[in-house]
Amino acid sequence: MDAFFRILELIGTLAFAVSGANVGVEKRMDIFGVAILGVTTAVGGGVLRDLVIGVTPPQAFQEPVWLITALVTSILVFFPFLRRLAAKSRARLDTLLLVTDAVGLGIFTVTGITTAMERAGCRSVLLLLFVGMLTGTGGGVLRDVLAGDMPYIFRKHIYASASLVGAGVFLLARLLAPEAAAVLLGVGAVVAMRCLAAHYAWNLPRAASVWQKD
Amino acid sequence: MDAFFRILELIGTLAFAVSGANVGVEKRMDIFGVAILGVTTAVGGGVLRDLVIGVTPPQAFQEPVWLITALVTSILVFFPFLRRLAAKSRARLDTLLLVTDAVGLGIFTVTGITTAMERAGCRSVLLLLFVGMLTGTGGGVLRDVLAGDMPYIFRKHIYASASLVGAGVFLLARLLAPEAAAVLLGVGAVVAMRCLAAHYAWNLPRAASVWQKD
Amino acid sequence: MDAFFRILELIGTLAFAVSGANVGVEKRMDIFGVAILGVTTAVGGGVLRDLVIGVTPPQAFQEPVWLITALVTSILVFFPFLRRLAAKSRARLDTLLLVTDAVGLGIFTVTGITTAMERAGCRSVLLLLFVGMLTGTGGGVLRDVLAGDMPYIFRKHIYASASLVGAGVFLLARLLAPEAAAVLLGVGAVVAMRCLAAHYAWNLPRAASVWQKD
Known part of the structure; x- marks a missing residue:
């Protein structure tokens, strides 16, 4: 079971590093900037x-294994041969990145909560929900602030809210089911929400201007 | 007396949450983004x-009471009915927000200092001044960095400097007067400075270009 | 020897405070904003x-000596008389700032590592390399994020990479030579890399677009 979690964490680390390195590539940063942005997003x-x-x-x-994984991934993304390959099947790649990013969002949300409980003895539900969401979305927020963009979580689609729901599902499921099942339910909820939101272009309601009619 | 401080903290939390949620509304964020921005500004x-x-x-x-207060406030700001009401008496509302925001800046500056003394045993005056200012202005800085704006404290009017003066007044007054009086003097100094600065459009001197005559 | 390190730290603090205050002046901030930006960059x-x-x-x-040094420096930069003097020999000044900034980058990288070892007992090489780079470049990153610019380390020339190399040189040299020599080698490597990079307009390779030929 532990091996299965490691695989989820690996998928998430790869996907997050790719998303960070990609931003660096798009902004034409040098190899060092791309590496910093990929690693920052992942860890x-x-x-x-x-x-x-x-x-x-x-x-x-x-446990530097994830940091080193993210570093190697970012450097691979930097070199164009991989991206040239990727460009050939862009639609399928976008789907792959969406799903793996959602897996990462889910597993980091869950491990954020378990780490806070095990390493720091946190018990407050509010704190655990926050810490799960921070672990899931914080890397992306740092990536965007460093790259000079408004954070993704404020811009599009259901993202931080998926993390929050996953955190809630995991905390509830832990009370009723074994840990492993709770992890799967939590991660599954995040992946389902993200994929459905992307497929149906769901968005949370935006603030209406007070000047226009509703 | 403790109840009085709680009321000041409540006013500050409401005002800060409104200011954060307002930025989210102006940037047309979704309800989740507005809530995150309001809560971040307040706590x-x-x-x-x-x-x-x-x-x-x-x-x-x-003590999650303030976090929850800020969350509820932000969600109320998100829905247009409150803002439509507010739009009817905009001038009076602006004055109200200015004064309550100043109360928040003052009380957070003061509680920042007392928290650092009581919870962490801090005694260095320099550290206490910094920590007071950080507690008073840090939420607004996070709001602006997350929203992609240059922080307010760098843009306009006497703001961080009012917090610093309030911190100094509070530290001095504590040596001479009972705690409660010192709190009132510290908060009062911030509110007075902010209101006078807004009324008379005071600003600190800006950097002159070396190319133009001064 | 200790006095010599203090002199390097002083040079670095002055150079970093000047670079931060300069950004504030260029953005026409008020004296308080210039001071905050200068101090933030330095410490x-x-x-x-x-x-x-x-x-x-x-x-x-x-040890507030550096903070106060940075504060006084920033205020001096704010007033135009110094900058008017400086404008008379801009080319020489640019060279001076480049070299002193490189000294600061080097010494802060090194003291970052020694502080992590002495104050927190850190031994992991990966952590020490990261902490050295964070101490060297973190002030500049904060300066740029607060001022609304993309961080310098992502924009130009060999900078964070020079810090990383200096950190590596220092850690290696410590194993073979006395501490003092290791410090000099580490700082020297950073200064050499920065000056050569600036002189020959070196840059790390940037990401090539997959659409253009390489």
């Missing part, structure tokens, strides 16, 4: 979580 | 303070 | 490092 959420719950130095440096 | 300064003084998890999650 | 990297390694409150407030 940044966990680092922010560790600062908030007081785990120092952050776990990303105590 | 973000305290969270940054707690990271700096080593109080983890941050107090905002240990 | 921000160390504060971020201390948050990551769990030293709270950050060392910048425990």
Whole structure:
């Protein structure tokens, strides 16, 4: 079972590193900037979580396997041969990235919560929901702030809200089912929400202007 | 007396949440983005303070009453009926927001200092001044960085400097007067400075270009 | 020897404060904004490092000499008489700022590593490399994010990579030579890389578009 979680974490790390490195490539950064942006996206959420719950130095440096995975991934994204390959089947690639990014969002949300419980003894539901969402979305927020964009979570589609729902599903399921089932339900909820939102172009309601009629 | 401080904190939390949610509404964010921005503005300064003084998890999650207050406020701001009401007496509303925001800036500056003294045993005057200012202005800085704007404190009017003066007044007054009087003097100094600055359009001197005559 | 390190730290603090205050002046901020930006650039990297390694409150407030130095420097930069003087020999000034900034980047990288080892007992090479780079470049990243620019490290020339190389040189040299020599080698590597990169307009390769031929 533990091996299965590791696979989910690996998928998430790869997808997040690709999304960060891609932003760097689009902004024509040099190889170092692309690497920093990819690594930050992949491990940044966990680092922010560790600062908030007081785990120092952050776990990303105590178990560096994910950081190194993200680094290698970002460098591969930097070189054009992979992207040239990717350009040939762009539609399928976009779907793959959507699903793997959702897996990452889900598994990081869940591991954020379990880390806060195990490493820092957090019990407050509000804190756990926040920490799950921070672990899931924090890397992407750092990526966007560093790249000078408005954070993705404020711009499009159901994203942070999917993480929050996944966190809630996981916390509820833990009370009723074994941990492994709770993890699957939590991650599954995030993936389902993200994929349905993308497919049907769902969006949460936006603020209406007070000047226009509703 | 404690009840009086709670009322000041409530006013500040409401005003800060409104200011954050308003930015989200203006940028046409969805309801989730508006809520995140409102909550971040209201409790973000305290969270940054707690990271700096080593109080983890941050107090905002240990006493969640303010976080929940900010959340509810932000959601109310999201829906247009309140804003449509507000639009009818915009001038009076602007004055109300200016004064309540100043009360928030003042009380958060003061509670930032007392929290650093009580929870982390901080004694350095320089650190206390910084921590007061960080608690007062940090939420607004996070709001602006997340929303992609240059932070308000760099853009306009006497704001961070009012917080710094309030912090200094509070620290001085504590040496001479009972705590309650010191709080009132500190908050009063901030409110007075902000209102006078807004009324007379005071600004600190800006950098003159070396190319133009001064 | 210790006095020599202090001189390097002083040079770096002056150079970083000037670079931060300059951004504030260029953006026509008021004196308070210029001061905040100068101080943040000079001590921000160390504060971020201390948050990551769990030293709270950050060392910048425990030994406030650098913070106060940066504050005074920023205020001097704000007033035009110094800048009017500087405008008379701009080319020489640019060289001076390049070299002193490189000295700052080098010494902050090195002291970041030694602080993490001495104050927090960090031993992981990966963490030490990261913390060195964070201490060297973090102040500039904060400056740029606060000023609404894309961080310098993503925009131009060899900068973060010079810090990383300096960190590696210092860690290697420590194994073979006395501490003092290792510091000089680490700082020297950074200064050499920055000056050569600026002189020959070196840049790391940028991401090539997949649409154009390479």
